[in-house]
Amino acid sequence: MLTHHLTEATLQEYSVGALSKAMETLIACHLTVCPHCRHRAQLHDAVGGVMLDRIEPATVQTLPQNIIERASQQAELTKTKPLEDDLSSRNTNGIPRPLARLLPAPIDQLKWRTIAPGLKQFNLTNQPRKDGAFKLISAAPGLSMSEHTHKHRELTYIVCGSYSDKFGQFNAGDISDLDDDDLHEPVVDSEIPCISLIATDAPVKFSGMMGKVIQPFIGI
Amino acid sequence: MEPTLQESTKLAEQASINERMQRNLLAIASDRDETAFADFYAYFAGRVKSFLMGKGMNEDTSEELVQEIMITVWRKAQSYDPGKAAASTWLFTIARNRRIDYLRGNSRIEVELDDYMLEEDDTVVSQEASLNLIQQSSILEKTLTKLPQDQQQVMHLSYYRGLSHGDIAQWLSIPIGTVKSRIRLAMQTMRSEFSEQESE
Numbered sequence: 001m002l003t004h005h006l007t008e009a010t011l012q013e014y015s016v017g018a019l020s021k022a023m024e025t026l027i028a029c030h031l032t033v034c035p036h037c038r039h040r041a042q043l044h045d046a047v048g049g050v051m052l053d054r055i056e057p058a059t060v061q062t063l064p065q066n067i068i069e070r071a072s073q074q075a076e077l078t079k080t081k082p083l084e085d086d087l088s089s090r091n092t093n094g095i096p097r098p099l100a101r102l103l104p105a106p107i108d109q110l111k112w113r114t115i116a117p118g119l120k121q122f123n124l125t126n127q128p129r130k131d132g133a134f135k136l137i138s139a140a141p142g143l144s145m146s147e148h149t150h151k152h153r154e155l156t157y158i159v160c161g162s163y164s165d166k167f168g169q170f171n172a173g174d175i176s177d178l179d180d181d182d183l184h185e186p187v188v189d190s191e192i193p194c195i196s197l198i199a200t201d202a203p204v205k206f207s208g209m210m211g212k213v214i215q216p217f218i219g220i
Numbered sequence: 221m222e223p224t225l226q227e228s229t230k231l232a233e234q235a236s237i238n239e240r241m242q243r244n245l246l247a248i249a250s251d252r253d254e255t256a257f258a259d260f261y262a263y264f265a266g267r268v269k270s271f272l273m274g275k276g277m278n279e280d281t282s283e284e285l286v287q288e289i290m291i292t293v294w295r296k297a298q299s300y301d302p303g304k305a306a307a308s309t310w311l312f313t314i315a316r317n318r319r320i321d322y323l324r325g326n327s328r329i330e331v332e333l334d335d336y337m338l339e340e341d342d343t344v345v346s347q348e349a350s351l352n353l354i355q356q357s358s359i360l361e362k363t364l365t366k367l368p369q370d371q372q373q374v375m376h377l378s379y380y381r382g383l384s385h386g387d388i389a390q391w392l393s394i395p396i397g398t399v400k401s402r403i404r405l406a407m408q409t410m411r412s413e414f415s416e417q418e419s420e
Contacts, residue, residue: 008407009385009400017316017328018384024329031331035341038331042305043411046353048316049309050360051379053234057266058273062287064261068254071291097335179397201386 004167004174006030006037010153015044022125022134022199025098026155026175029197032096033173094160094172099197107159107195110136118143124197132200139163139194144187154178154200161194163187227362235358237263241307242354249297260307261290268315275319275382289318306353356414363413371406374399 006014006027013019014027031038095107102124103110112120118140125134136159139145156176163170165184170176178184188194244260247253265286272282292314300310320328331338364375377388385403389396 007400008404012378012403012407013385015316016378016382017320018378018382021324021326021329028329028331032335032337033339035339039341043407045313046306046309046356047360047364047375047407047410048312048379049306050357050364051375052264052267052271052312052315053238053308053357053361054364055267055270055274055380058270058279058282060265060269060286061283062265064258064265064290065254067261067287067290068257068294070287071294074291094337096337097332098329179400 002034002036002171002173004170004176005034006040006175007177007179008040010155010177011037011041012044015041015048020132020134020199020201022132023153023155023201025102025134026157026197026199028098029096029157030173030175032098034175099157099159107136112138134199135197137196137198139188139196141188141191141193145185154198157197159195159197161188161190161192163194163196164189227365231358231362234361235354238306238308238354238357242302245293245297245300245307245310246302248294249300257294260293264308264311265290268311271315271380272319274380277319281322285315285318285322289315292318302353304353306357308357309353359413360410363410367406367409371402371409374402375406378403 010019010023010027014024019027031041095103105111110122112122114120120138122136122138123134124136127134139161141161154176155178156170158170158172158174158176160172162172163186165186167176167182167184169189170186241260241263244253244256247256248260268289269282269286272285273279277285289311293311296314300307305313317328364372367375373392374388377383377391378385383391385399386396388399392399
């Protein structure tokens, strides 16, 4: 049973299409395993439909017959899912497909980079750090992350294991949807390493001394 | 607050348009009905174009994207499920996704319905689900117009201007937390309107 969900604001930005691909991936992972949020998301799309109804129409040059002609001239485009065969043969156990598609190897065979004792990461983007992070983090049992806040938004999707902070315990499938001023200090409380997918809009701000030292290495 | 007679008439008109658009989609899907498509197009093409231009897209590109979106409508009408979404909702998601695709060069990331990890919706008893979708659109329409001005403003900037919450905050010179709470309040109002209608 999932206990931590997406906020209304995040669902709304996802619905209008104002989020990055990294954020979308994380949201789609949670929505895959959370019918509750999937259901909530539908209302946002329905509002989008009503907004479309209410808009003053612009003048369109093309006639509907031209659209039908064009449609019949073009070959039917089928959406390609290049990783499909690969995915079914691979061990993607417990990983929703939006994330599985991005992984070059099963999660235990990824080229993890150790960034501190008990802490490893696998980067999913090449974009500069100032534009936000998108990565998998693997944290050993008992590990405590330095207390930090975020500019704008940090989304964390728990792939396996669990951690706790002042907001409660986060298990596989849960999402942590934090805003600007939410200070938190997650501690891994599972017996296995806690692997989570993280996306931020902008770098997090660590408040402790240890955090300041560690931040350039973790890159979140 | 009860709607005025004029408002009620307008809502009834909109509900009948919604129903007609839904029938159009079903006729396109089952019979490749060109008259139904022409009616759907006449109502929605200009709206979709206006929607795209409002978000800063130039007229030529918007016109081109409208054509592509409408080609999708013609081809994919079979995938429209009247039990899941109003016609306008379905079209909104197509237009949104096509715009993202155009701007970013890659598709919006969504739930894949054949994902073996997909958790089925059997425990969620939805209040909204038992209301028909035509009714749902009318309630949303009515509720939107009754929202406080500051909530309508952020909804407008988000849906019609395509601004992120951060951009809206800058635009209005208010904290981003205020933008988010206005969005939250607006959505809470809409959800509670559903519950009320249900229990009546």
